[in-house]
Amino acid sequence: MDEEMHESEDSKIIPMTSITNGTGEEVANDVFYFTNQIANIGFIGYPDKGDWMLVDAGLPKSADEILEKAEERFGKQNPPSAIILTHGHFDHVGGLVELVQKWDVPVYAHTKEIPYLTGEKSYPEPDPGVEGGMLAKISKMYPNKPINLGNAVKPLPDDNSVPGMDDWEWIHTPGHSPGHVSFYRERDGMLLSGDAFITVRQDSFYNVLMQTSEVNGPPRYLTTDWESARESVEKLAALKPETVVPGHGTSMSGEDLQEGLQQLAKTFDQTAKPDYGRYVDGPKYH
Template sequence: MDEEMHEPKDNKSIPMTSITSGSGEEAANDVFYYTDQIVNIGFIGYPEEREWVLVDAGLPHSAENIMETAEKRFGTQQPPLAIVLTHGHFDHVGGLVDLVQEWDVPVYAHQLELPYLTGEQSYPEPDPSVEGGMLAKISRIYPNEPVNLGRAVQPLPEDNSVPGMEGWQWIHTPGHTPGHVSFYRKHDGMLLSGDAFITVRQDSFYNVLMQTSEVNGPPRYLTTDWEKAKTSVEKLAQLNPETVVPGHGTWMRGEALREGLSHLAQTFDQTAKPDYGRYVDGHDYH
């Protein structure tokens, strides 16, 4: 195993949770997600076939829960074919080092996300000054140092295919981070949106706790390019997805999803983009 790997320097537990924490939902026969406090982790594959892919890796110290969930779903001694990442923020890579050390499987992310996954570059700090609720105000406590996966991480294929996920494609949806991607399966309109858009207002403590379901833009306190974020939402709305499993919030499907996503795309500047904040109105990403 790669001896270069190590956790972020500021790896720590975060005091946030929701009523769905520790539970799982099946959005399709081969699409299951587990909620780790406030973030969703995807398990893609049919349980009876026992070949699957993990999408994202939760908050710090989540590896044990992820492995237990995988064992219940796919049986013992069934590591995934791969781990694929929507992006590398702390709440999506928290269990990665332990999982890779245990499973010895490859990790894939967009080329532009690799510096934040190989210890080369830290993300911009969260913005507690941004317009929003309490979880935005306390965001200065959230980790932003990079994980270092060394040679275990590699870029997603240039042909937009997703390793181990036949029929899926990755779609570059930057804005929340430079290399953010979403995963889409055309034949049934299934979308894993990551944080490109989510189904809970992530800066509101009450909405996160209760998992109040509504289509929202990306988390405000960690989104650094609002023009690209808007374009990404418009791109995903054009897909007219049937079902979404977001990075945060509950899964949605049908008319409620399509109407909510269309409205978000049409009103993004008014409803998603904050009125003020460090990264609003052309502030430089770095």
């Protein structure tokens, strides 16, 4: 194990929750997710067939809960083949370092996301001044320093395949972060969208608490390239997915998902992009 592996310098417990905290849903026989506080964590694989993959790793200090859920679904002493990341923001990698140290498995991410996972770059700071609700206003407290996974992190294959996830492909969906990816399985229209689009208004404290379900753009306070974010939503809308497991919010399927996603793509600049904020006028990636 890489001796330099470490958590971010500003890692801390974030006091957020929702009514779905700790609960899970099986959306296909081999696709399960559960909500860690306000973020979703995916489990890809059949419970009775051994091999499985973890998608994202929740908020800070979430490793114990993830380990517990993994054992419930896949049994003890049965680590995943790998961990796959949609991106590296604090609420998607919170338990990652401890999980890699426990399981000794590789982590796959887009090449443009790797500098934020190896201690080289910090993400742009969250924007508490962006148009939005309470969770945007308090976003200054959110961690943005990089974790360091050392040589445990690997780039996703150039051919868009996903290691250990047959029939799945990764799709580059930047905007919320430079190396953000979503995962899609064509045979049943299953989409793991990460934060490219989500199904709750993430800056609204009440909507997050109650998990009010509606198709929304990416979280405003951490999205730094709105043109790319719109193009990513258009790309995913063109797939016409049948079911989505988002990074935040509840799963959606059928007409509610497809109509909501098409509407979001058509009205993105009016409904998703904020009217004002630090990153509204152009990308501010480091």
